[in-house]
Amino acid sequence: MxxxxxxxxxxxxxxxxxxxxxxxxxxxxxxxxxxxxxxxxxxxxxxxxxxxxxxxxxxxxxxxxxxxxxxxxxxxxxxxxxxxxxxxxxxxxxxxxxxxxxxxxxxxxxxxxxxxxxxxxxxxxxxxxxxxxxxxxxxxxxxxxxxxxxxxxxxxxxxxxxxxxxxxxxxxxxxxxxxxxxxxxxxxxxxxxxxxxxxxxxxxxxxxxxxxxxxxxxxxxxxxxxxxxxxxxxxxxxGGSDPLIVLADADIERAADAAITGRFQNTGQVCIAAKRILLHASIADEFLDRFVTKTKALVMGDPTRDETYLGPMARFDLRDAMAEQVRQSQAEGAKTLLAGGIVEGRGNFYAPTILADVTRSMTCFREEVFGPVASLISVRDASEALALANDSEFGLCASLWTEDRTAAKQFARQLQAGGLFLNSIPVSDPRVPIGGVKHxxxxxxxxxxxxxxxxxxxxxxxxxx
The missing domain is CATH 3.40.605.10 (Aldehyde Dehydrogenase; Chain A, domain 1)
Known part of the structure; x- marks a missing residue:
């Protein structure tokens, strides 16, 4: 309604x-x-x-x-x-x-x-x-x-x-x-x-x-x-269009669990949410299987109930605008792995949606998508992941999943973002500053x-x- x-x-x-x-x-x-x-x-x-x-x-x-x-x-x-x-x-x-x-x-x-x-x-x-x-x-x-x-x-x-x-x-x-x-x-x-x-x-x-x-x-x-x-x-x-990057040597189970929280917490309405998920091609299928399965298990409904994880979006106008971003991305060639969308009936609900085969020219890559929509991109290596992560008007935070700490430090120095979180999702914590660059x-x-x-x-x- x-x-x-x-x-x-x-x-x-x-x-x-x-x-x-x-x-x-x-x-x-x-x-x-x-x-x-x-x-x-x-x-x-x-x-x-x-x-x-x-x-x-x-x-x-x-x-x-x-x-x-x-x-x-x-x-x-x-x-x-x-x-x-x-x-x-x-x-x-x-x-x-x-x-x-x-x-x-x-x-x-x-x-x-x-x-x-x-x-x-x-x-x-x-x-x-x-x-x-x-x-x-x-x-x-x-x-x-x-x-x-x-x-x-x-x-x-x-x-x-x-x-x-x-x-x-x-x-x-x-x-x-x-x-x-x-x-x-x-x-x-x-x-x-x-x-x-x-x-x-x-x-x-x-x-x-x-x-x-x-x-x-x-x-x-x-x-x-x-x-x-x-x-x-x-x-x-x-705000931002934060990347979550999963490289070949990452702990896939942990990364998938973190991506669920990072993308869908607060019904996806988070500035530092994992809005673009960049996956090394060698682990992409394994990650996708787990991510889609875990997303389907999320409970959406009455936000007053303790078991609910996804509530309604806060504003009807923003839900409709996001739905249009999804439609544009699908028309541009994005593959729909999980077709959520507007839930008809009472309230301002939007079921979680997962888009794959996303490219840098698509709406869901270029714009901030503020709600329960995940955009998945396959990359050849860390260099391509870095280039795509930086190919954005935004630069708030990023999440990098790898066991190579030395390479992660080098990655951080080239990343155009206010923060990089290694093997965790970005958080705002009083012990460290938060803020961004670019837009x-x-x-x-x-x-x-x-x-x-x-x-x-x-x-x-x-x-x-």
């Missing part, structure tokens, strides 16, 4: 349960003076928050971890209801956010400590906050994407203004309330629910010091252009790189002679 409303209207956005097509809630956009009041509140929150000693800020992060765990079940159920994430995966997302806060609370102080220089004790670098940072965030991980962006910004003493995706505003409000209960000062974390005009107004405002965007290339480039015009820094993560964006989130992105690296030099 399709929703009776679109996802945005002139004055409000809508939360739609994608499993049923029913409207859950609607959320009015802020305009004019309301945006000004919010930005002033954020500025006031920044003044209070940035003045707090680092130990006090770390304490709020630790408190946030406790609050998230105490609210895990209702927060997970809201994700499942609002964007269709299977409930087990929704619970894991909330827990991952709590673990993120734990890790930064334990390790954050060192990331912001004054840093000595080669000059000696007379010179050092301090990392100082800039102000309020606007985060424009997506719907696919309604909590995690926000938290991996916001925690580093907040830890460094900045305030955070969240412009969340219009279809997950219930999740946005739950996060804001959790920060309030955790002890974050009023205004240090605020919600800007605005249309494009309102976002532009905020970016141009002197009270916004920088912008973070996770989303489409179109959205990221437009917002970055506005931020650049206002001489403000931006950090962009604009996947620039800048980094997580680890000390993310914490320092929106800081003033201030040189202090005494008695220079």
């Amino acid at each position: 399709r929703p009776s409303v679109t996802y945005t209207a002139a004055d409000a956005s809508f939360s739609i349960n994608p499993a049923t097509g029913e409207e859950i809630a609607r959320h009015a956009y802020l305009r004019g003076d309301a945006i000004d009041h919010l930005l002033q509140a954020s500025q006031s929150g920044f003044v209070v928050w940035s003045a707090m000693p680092i130990a006090q800020r770390l304490g709020v992060l630790q408190s946030m971890a406790t609050v998230l765990r105490s609210r895990l079940e209702p927060m997970a159920q809201t994700v499942t209801q609002e964007m269709g994430k299977p409930i087990v995966q929704a619970r894991a997302e909330v827990e991952k956010c709590a673990s993120l806060c734990d890790w930064y609370a334990q390790n954050g102080e060192a990331m912001l400590a004054d840093e000595p220089t080669s000059i000696g004790t007379n010179a050092y670098v301090s990392y100082l906050p800039l102000g309020s940072v606007l985060g424009v965030m997506p719907w696919n991980f309604p909590y995690w994407q926000v938290m991996r962006s916001a925690v580093g910004v907040l830890l460094s003493g900045n305030a955070y203004v969240l412009k969340h995706a219009p279809n997950v505003m219930l999740c946005a409000h739950l996060l804001a309330d959790a920060w309030r209960v955790a002890g974050l000062p009023d205004g240090a974390f605020t919600l800007l629910h605005a249309d494009n005009e309102g976002i532009s107004r905020a970016i141009a405002d002197r009270r916004i010091a920088g912008v973070m965007v996770t989303g489409s290339v179109r959205a990221g480039s437009a917002i970055a252009a506005q931020a650049g015009g206002a001489l403000k820094k931006s950090v962009l993560e604009m 996947s964006g620039y800048g980094r989130e997580l680890s000390h790189f993310g914490v320092r992105e929106f800081t003033n690296a201030q040189t202090v030099w005494f008695d220079r002679t």
Whole structure:
């Protein structure tokens, strides 16, 4: 059943349960003076928050971890209801956010400590906050994407203004309330629910010091252009078409299991998903047999049930657009190993689809396919795999399966991507930075790189002679 409303209207956005097509809630956009009041509140929150000693800020992060765990079940159920994430995966997302806060609370102080220089004790670098940072965030991980962006910004003493995706505003409000209960000062974390005009107004405002965007290339480039015009820094993560490469000496069973998770987790709606699977010709048939069999065994259905692995796609328009990408690829010669497609009836379901004999000219190779569709490509050797992996406008992450660590290191140095994961699927983890190159964006989130992105690296030099 399709929703009776679109996802945005002139004055409000809508939360739609994608499993049923029913409207859950609607959320009015802020305009004019309301945006000004919010930005002033954020500025006031920044003044209070940035003045707090680092130990006090770390304490709020630790408190946030406790609050998230105490609210895990209702927060997970809201994700499942609002964007269709299977409930087990929704619970894991909330827990991952709590673990993120734990890790930064334990390790954050060192990331912001004054840093000595080669000059000696007379010179050092301090990392100082800039102000309020606007985060424009997506719907696919309604909590995690926000938290991996916001925690580093907040830890460094900045305030955070969240412009969340219009279809997950219930999740946005739950996060804001959790920060309030955790002890974050009023205004240090605020919600800007605005249309494009309102976002532009905020970016141009002197009270916004920088912008973070996770989303489409179109959205990221437009917002970055506005931020650049206002001489403000931006950090962009604009998705990818990540390759998963399986070479001849790989553990095929492990690689196939990983490819299932890497492609179909969160119903395939993951920026770092294994969207292009490159297989050495000598092991391609064996891998395909296992991959197809395992895909057929995945349980699709009611996302509130623990046994469900594939839920509905979050948005009806994106499901239809993906179905068209599949149709184009099939017309271009892609072989269909598993014919899934749109599931007729109630909800926004798309059964997993596997395309083989994919070539670099096909739509499913050239474009990001954001959903439960796998594209399989046969390669002669590692050199061809590298060339095809790099033959993309994107460069977020990649997964390489081989037992030759020396060759893997050489492969990594030639790979045009922000990350390479050897014998595992890509993950976002606070211990390492995440980000991309080319049309996947620039800048980094997580680890000390993310914490320092929106800081003033201030040189202090005494008695220079």
